[in-house]
Amino acid sequence: MKRNIGAGLLLVVPSLAFAQGNMNMQGVSGLLNVPDASVLEYGTATIAWDNQVDGRFARPRTLNDAGNDINFAAGAFPHFEMVGRNVAPETTSAGSDLSFNIKLQLPWELLPGLNFAIGEMDFGGSVNEYDTKYAVATWQYGPIRTTLGAGTYDGRVEGTGRLDGIYGGVEFAATDWLSVILEDDAYSMNTGIRVSTPEHWLPGGWQASMLWMYSAEEGVDDRQDWYGFNVKIPLAAEYARVLPKDRPRSEAVLNSSYVITESYGNDELLANNPLLAPPTASPAEAMSRLDAVNGEKALLDRFVAANFEQVRVQKYGREWVIAFENVQYNANDIDALGVAAGVAAMSLPDGDRFYLQLEKYGVATFGLGGEVVAWKAFLRGNGAIPDSEMVTAPANRLRRRSTDGGIFAASIKNSIDYLAFRPDVRIRPILSSTVGTEYGVFDYSLAARADVVLPLWRGAAFNVSRDWNVNDTKDFTREGIYGGVFYNQRVTEGVKDRIFSQTFRHGQGFTSMISYGRFYGSVDGASLESRWEPGDGRHRFKIIATDFEEKQRPENTHNARLWSYRYFAQSINTSVDITGGDFYNEDSGYRLEFTQHVGDVRLHLLYKKSEDNAFATLGFTIPLTPRKGMTRVAGVHVEGQANWAYGITTILGEQGNRLVFGPNIIPTVYNDLRNTYFSGDRLNAAYIRANQERLVDAWQRYGESK
DSSP: OOOOOOGGGGGSOOOOOOOOOOBOTTSSBBSSSSBOSOOOOTTEEEEEEEEEEOGGGSSSTTSOEEEEEEEEEEEEETTEEEEEEEEEOSSSSSOOEEEEEEEEEOSSOSBTTEEEEEEEESOSBSSOSSOEEEEEEEEEETTEEEEEEEEEEOOSSOOOOTTSEEEEEEEEEOSSSEEEEEEEOSSOEEEEEEEEOOTTSSGGGOEEEEEEEEESSOOGGGOOEEEEEEEEEEOSOGGGGSOGGGSOOOOOOOOOTTOOOOOOOSOHHHHTOGGGOOOOSSHHHHHHGGGHHHHHHHHHHHHHHTTOEEEEEEEETTEEEEEEEOSSOOSOHHHHHHHHHHHHHHHSOTTOEEEEEEEETTEEEEEEEEEHHHHHHHHTTOSSOOSOEEEESOOOOOOOOGGGOSHHHHHHHHHHHHTSOOOEEEEEEEEEEEEEETTEEEEEEEEEEEEEEEEOSTTEEEEEEEEEEEEEOGGGSTTSTTSOTTGGGSOOOEEEEEEEEEEEEEETTEEEEEEEEEETTTEEEEEEEEEEOOTTSSEEEEEEEEEEEESSOTTOEEOOEEEEEEEEETTTTEEEEEEEEEOTTSOEEEEEEEEEEETTEEEEEEEEEETTEEEEEEEEEEEESOSSOOOOBTTBEEEOEEEEEEEEEEEBSSSOSOOOOSTTOOOOOSSOIIIIITTTTTOSHHHHHHTHHHHHHHIIIIITTO
16 A cells, blocks of 8 residues: 655654654664664664564565564764664574665755755665665754655565655654654554653663554554664764764874984993983983983883883983883773873973883884873873874884893893793684574574683794684584584584794884694694785785695695785774785685774674675674773783674675675684784774874873872
8 A cells, every 4th residue: 555645744844953863663764664864873883673574574475564673773984874684574493584774864954954865775685675765854843853755665575565655754752752753654654652761861871762653554463553672872982983083173282392302222321332322402411311220110110000011111312212012901002002101291201202112922013102291281181192103013112232232142031031921811702603594583603712822932922722612503503403504604612723923023014924833723734914004004005825724634725815905094984995816715806895993893894706706794893801901810811802793794686595605704813913913903193193082081091090
């Protein structure tokens, strides 16, 4: 049944701005079934469920029926909403339909209070159950919202025809927690209410709501009422849910003009070589240089008290070089830099300069240099980040001193320092799963993994990992009603990785890692990962090469040859990464990935092309560890996973709806350059400047208050 909605629906007075992104029963932001011109707020996610289904999950297909409509939505970019939708009948073990919905809102109002958006439901797949394209306008005045739109249904399966034609509706916000809704969705007239928790009732900015709808068209078994639930979750702190270019930032405090930038050599006091002494401004400054060793020890003690490891301090004139390793701020190394910069700026005298050399297993990964006065003001919330030196994979600024002996003796001493027993242990979940298949809504094999990394000497480590099975759904076992259809994709128990790795810092932003051993519990061989991140880190180039053979069948090889380029757009916190070549299963193709950084959460939109198959993936990466973790206990450091990723994938085009496992796999391990050394590809000047508020937050939360 279809009707054109009357023009009188638009006669409601225009309105002020309204709350964005209330999920409806079709997997888009809107009223009851009708989409409106709002989108989910940037940096916010929604989990929604309702019991209204139609199409092939209804009997008959042209009526509404009771089932399970599950939606995961994210405001990945301003004015853009993406949703993963999974529709199933009342039983969740008899198959379901996975689809993606997108909506794009015009970035400006056409008239005061008038917004416009376009969108598509169930785009891209090969069996498009709910494929509908639409355009919609919403006009609001005070508590009243008026929506009018038009859509066209192009689905493969006969259904209700909802949104196929002209549709519209009105929502009246009676209070901040209750709305009354009337709509025509081009299939039926519907009325309903939305009840929401008021702001600040739930912790962390969360908000829950309930939607109830009464339809004029009777569904299966003469049912006319439907309901759903919705939870909205902020993905980061409020300041991180604004693009860097739109954040309010005042001018940085100017650097002082009298600070001298020094050259580097052996320490002149310890080497007794006056030719190496830096220039001094006055006899008083020259006398203060005699206190360098005592000052270095005091600053070193403060860094150790802040739970940094492998701390070394050297002073050259008015500049202090502090090398250290971070083991406590596991979610993101930017927190460690914020705390370390605070310790240095608040400890050193005005007019001095510091240089922080962040290291991992003795390899310099990032350098940050700045002036005490400017950084002290910045970390106290006065001004933007000051003009500072920032270098990815820098040269070592620490210099050998006469008391260290010769080069060989110094190298032996450094190796002995790293032979101390201080393993890093990471506990994390390993999940193999399927979503929206013909065998069920969600099937999975879940295991707990412990990764142990034992540092050996500078840049060298041994990594061993083991998996313990937690739970498998029946389709991942032999007992499944479909004969264990996913049995070969289960996570097996046992020792997986036994890998020795050596990392080399070549300078000028260039770093390499060579690894050898047993990978993934099934292949033996060696791998090479090399990356170059010049300048401010906006550009990153990488190659990966593996020479693997299966331990049970050596004739089966996994020789990957991959290249990768990543660009980071500092003004919008977005990275674009393209990877191509021969992947782990020796399938040729490429991957194009868009990633939006929202605090420590990353939202991914991925296109993959592998020989004859094309795929789209919506995914996310979250930290499964607190921002500030544990210190060492008996030499052992335990942490969660800083970069746990999950995504749902659908096959694209006219390729059928078959399941395809294993395309476009990039061979990675726990102890790699991307995650272990470079903080999930975020340790660069462009990312730090884009997220400079995080430095202040880390210092004020974990450093200054301590």
